[in-house]
Amino acid sequence: MSLSVHDILLLPGLQALRWRAGQAGGHHTVRWPYVAENASISDWVRGGELVFVTGINQPRDETNLLQLVREAHARDCAGLVVLTGPLFIHDIPASVLAEAERLKLPLIEQPYELPMVVVTEAIGSALVQAQWLGSSRLQLIEQLLDASVVDATLLAHRAGRLHIDLHQPRQVLVLQLDGTAELFRSLAPEAAEAQLQAFRQCVMQLLDSRLHALGQALPVVTQGDQWVALLPLAADGEPNRHRDGAQRLLQALNAPEGPLRVYAGLSAPCPDATDFPRGLGQARQALLAARSFPERLGLCCFEELGVLELLVAIRDRNLLDRFLRSTLGPLLSHETGMAPVLIQTLEAWMQANGNLVAAAQRLGVHRNTLNNRMQQIQSLIGLDLDSPMHRLNIAVALMIWRLSFNASSQPPSASV
Incomplete structure (x- = not known):
């Protein structure tokens, strides 16, 4: 469980601290307190610090305080605490407050009468407690997702102690990172690793922000290149609310020019915690469809799967392969080893429902080119493209091909 800037101001003994600007950033996670002793903090912070500015060892005029606000924002610090009193920093200039407000950087005023040791000790103790609580909550969420907690009495006791509502309806969101191999092919290893870690941190920050905005936030579970989040639902469900939120998350993460991108799968509503394993399976099935079918724009909800739900639920892979070969086998054999x-x-x-003009436009080719290709296709597969049953078989086979293509990263062949 993380400790936010807002949480800091609620700690016992710190009532003298007061917000001055940037309350919109109150959800920022505090990793530790840092006392700034130099004119600049850029080289001394890495993100998540609550930076204390005293003015004791370094003069702090309006220009320098503006510089610190901008550097703290650029370096993803949790916020600034400015100590004020008659000796060093008399007050916080209005321009500094306005800049912090514009950047949504929390800016807190601490009177010198409140000893620094009291503040740092309170924050340090809270961070230790939050780390223990967060680790315990994460462990319980992992156990709920894989259904490894079987004693209902023990589960209820642990959940109550860790402030986890087992009966809160939720949806399972699974995010999948893609493009790592392409990133390392295009950049030197050190540069690629730095960009990868920065991207992963961005995913976590956006997820944390989204969860805190929803309320009743539970820890995000990281499993390799996947993130699993549990999104709370109101009594009336609101499933579309989370779909829209996931779509906005993807839009914020997936830059058109970058190799790294994220796909998302969303489960059906889970009435309580006993449904989390089912929800996780549903979200991963939806994720597979999101990755396999470009028209879904990187996001799929389990309830949108339709016939795909049946296909991804078939455990006998040979059954799907046989159907694929019997329907499109000659076509797959013809294109083995080529695009x-x-x-x-x-x-x-x-x-395009058989519309040659629309299909040619979709592919960016001339209608005559498309017509020639379709004649070649029909001669290879030997199916009547005007037959509703043959079209249905082809549609299902193409879905299987898409799923196979995604799973192997290579076009499936007749020998699959």
Whole structure:
């Protein structure tokens, strides 16, 4: 469990601290307190610090305080605490308050009468307690997701002690990082690693911010390149609210020019904690569809899967492979080792409901080119493209191909 700037002001003995600006950033996580002794803090902070500015060892005029506000924002500090009194910093200039407010950087005033040792000791103790509580809450959430807690009495006791409501309806959101291999191919290892870690940190920050805005936040579980978050639902469900929020999250993370991107899968509502394992499975099924079908724009909800729900639930992989080979086998064999041009052409034609003009526009090719490809496709697979049953088989086979393509990162062949 993290400790926010807002939490700091609620600690016993720190009532003399008061907000002056940037309350919109009150959810910022505090990693530790840092006392600034130099004119600049840029080289001495790494993000998450609550920076204390005293003016004792370094003069702090209006220009310098403005500089510190901007540096703290640029370096992702949790906030600034400015000590004021008759000896060093008499007051905080209005321009400094306005800049902190503009940047949504928490700025707190501490009177010199409140000893620094009292403040830092209170924050240090709270950080230790928050770390223990956060670690314990994370462990219980992991156990709930994999259904490893079987004693209901023990579960209720632990949940109550850790302030986790087992009966709060939630949805499971799974985010998947993609593009890491491409990143390391395009950059030197050190630069790629730095960009990767910065991106991962950005994902966590945006997720934490979203969860705190929703209230009743539970820890985010990190599993390799996936993040699992539990999103609270009101009594009436509000599933679309979380879909829209996940879409905004993807838009904020997925820059058009960057190799790194995130996909998302969202479960159906889980009435209580016993449903979390089911919800996790649903979110991962939806995630597979989100990664496999570009038209979903990186996001899929389990309740949107339709026939895909049946396909991803089939455990016998050979059954799917046989259907794929029997329907599109000659086409797959023809395109083994090359770009799946004909498969993608058939897919575009199906999505356009057989409209050659619309399919050509979708692919960016001339109608005559598309017509020639379709004739080649029909001669290879030997199916009647005007037959509703054959079209249904082709549509299902293309879904299997998409799922197979995503799982292997290579076009599936007839020998799959």
